[in-house]
Amino acid sequence: MEINHKLKHFLATIPENVKLIAISKTKPAEDIMEAYNAGQRLFGENKIQELIVKAPQLPGDIQWHFVGHLQTNKVKFIAPFVKMIHAVDSLKLLKEINKHALKYDRVIDCLLQFHIAEETTKFGLNLKEADDLLSNDELTNLKNIQIVGVMGMATYTDDMEQVRNEFEHLANYMVTLKKKFFIDDHYFKEISMGMSGDYLIAIEEGSTMIRIGTMIFGEQNY
Ligand SMILES: *Cc1c(COP(=O)(O)O)cnc(C)c1O
Numbered sequence: 001m002e003i004n005h006k007l008k009h010f011l012a013t014i015p016e017n018v019k020l021i022a023i024s025k026t027k028p029a030e031d032i033m034e035a036y037n038a039g040q041r042l043f044g045e046n047k048i049q050e051l052i053v054k055a056p057q058l059p060g061d062i063q064w065h066f067v068g069h070l071q072t073n074k075v076k077f078i079a080p081f082v083k084m085i086h087a088v089d090s091l092k093l094l095k096e097i098n099k100h101a102l103k104y105d106r107v108i109d110c111l112l113q114f115h116i117a118e119e120t121t122k123f124g125l126n127l128k129e130a131d132d133l134l135s136n137d138e139l140t141n142l143k144n145i146q147i148v149g150v151m152g153m154a155t156y157t158d159d160m161e162q163v164r165n166e167f168e169h170l171a172n173y174m175v176t177l178k179k180k181f182f183i184d185d186h187y188f189k190e191i192s193m194g195m196s197g198d199y200l201i202a203i204e205e206g207s208t209m210i211r212i213g214t215m216i217f218g219e220q221n222y
Contacts, residue, residue, distance in 0.1 A: 002034070003031055003034040003035055003038070003216060003217060004034055004035065004037065004038035006215065006216050006217075007022070007035050007038045007039075007040055007216050008038060010212065010215055010216060014199070014203060014210065015203065017208070018203055018207060018208060018209070018210060019042060019208060019209045019210075020040070020042060020209075020210060020212060021042045021043065021044040021065050021067070021192075021209055021210065021211045021212070022035050022040050022042065022043050022044065022212060022213075022216050022217070023043075023044045023045070023046070023067065023195075023211050023212060023213035023216075023217075024043050024044070024045060024054075024213070024217060025044075025045050025046050025047065025050065025213060025220060026050075026220040026221045026222060027217045027220075027221070029054055029057045029058055031217055032054065032058055032062075033058065035216065035217075036058070036059060036062065041061060041062055041063055042062075042063045042065060042083075043062055043063070043064060043065065044064070044065040044066070044067040044086070044211055045064065045065075045066060045067070045068070046066070046067050046068025046069075047068060048066075048068075048070070048074045048077050048078060051064065051066065051078060051082075052077050052078065055081060063083040063084070064078075064081060064082050064083055065082075065083060065084045065085075065086060065211075066078055066082050066084070066085045066086065066087075067086040067087060067151075067192075067211055068087060069087055069123055070085060070087060070088070070093060072092060072093055072096040075093070075096045075097050075099075075100050076100050079097070079100030079101055079103070079104060079106070079108065080104050080106075082108060083108075083109060084108070084109040084110070084111065084148070085097060085108060085109070085110045085111070086111045086113065086151045086192050086211075087111070087113040087123065087124075087151060088110045088111060088112055088113060088147075089112065089113045089123055089124055089125050089129075090133070091133050091136055091138065091139070094110065094133075094139070094142060094145055094147075095138070095142065097110060097144075097145050098142040098143070098144045098145045099144075101144035101145060102143075102144045106144060107143075107144050107145065107146050108144065108145050108146070109145075109146050109148045110145050110146065110147050110148065111147070111148060111149050111150055111151040111190060111192050112125060112130055112133070112147060112149075112150050112151070112177075113125065113150075113151045113152065114126070114127075114130065114150055114151070114152040114169075114170055114173055115152070116152040116153070116154060116166040116167070116169050116170050117152075117153055117154055117155040117156075117166060118155045118162075119155055119156070124152065127173055127176065130173065130177060131177075131180070134147075134177065134180075134181045135181075146187060147182075147188065148187050148188060148189065148190050149174065149188060149189055149190030149191055149192065149208070149209075150170060150173060150174050150177070150190070150191055150192070151191075151192035151193065152166070152167075152170040152192075152193050153193075153195070154166040154167060154193070154198055154202075156197075160198075160201060163198050163201055164201050164204075164205060167193050167194075167198075167201060167202050167205035167206075167207070168205050170191060170193055170205075171191055171193075171205050171206040174191050174206075189208065190208050190209055191206055191207050191208050191209065192207070192208070192209040192210075192211060193205070193207045193209075193210070194207045194209075194210035194211065194212075195210070195211055195212065195213070195214075196212055196213060196214040196215040199212060
């Protein structure tokens with residue numbers, strides 16, 4: 001099936017209030033244009049080098065989401081244009097994003113990444129770490145970032161009950177943080193969870209943003 005058909009087919013299966021981030025990593029600009037021409041405007045990439053090569057070739061009204069691990073020394077490359085950074089897991093990174101966003105007089109939306117999977121990875125916060133980060137006084141000085149929600153990736157497994165549990169945890173963290181730190185902040189509302197293999201469960205558990213690559217563009221070309 002063509003990308004535009006896959007996209008339309010896909011959009012028909014998800015609720016209207018769930019935003020689709022089309023993950024275009026490893027795919028050429030032509031594929032992105034095909035989805036764009038079918039109406040898609042939110043795209044995600046996980047490699048800085050790839051994003052900064054592709055973005056200038058594509059229409060300016062695309063909202064670019066960076067969904068990969070971001071090193072502080074790479075922030076400067078995407079600060080002029082990136083809409084949202086999904087995987088923020090330190091105050092140091094937030095400060096760096098703020099510093100570069102300020103130069104361009106922009107506010108960059110950020111999500112706090114949680115480690116919800118059983119796999120060991122060095123990325124992602126637990127609730128205590130997120131609580132510490134959000135309690136830090138330095139955060140109030142960062143006017144050029146806005147923390148708009150949370151993000152997480154479930155374990156890569158066939159055990160869908162486990163996946164469901166992990167998403168449920170993330171949704172609970174969201175509620176906890178909302179009550180403690182963002183009670184009057186309407187913008188703190190996003191839960192970025194769900195990929196091609198688990199998005200239906202993610203939506204059932206309260207996802208507001210799903211990050212879908214394979215189901216729209218086909219297998220990644222590594
Ligand atoms: C690649 C990727 C996705 C999309 O994965 P698919 O299984 O192709 O839908 C989502 N989120 C992140 C962080 C990714 O790196």
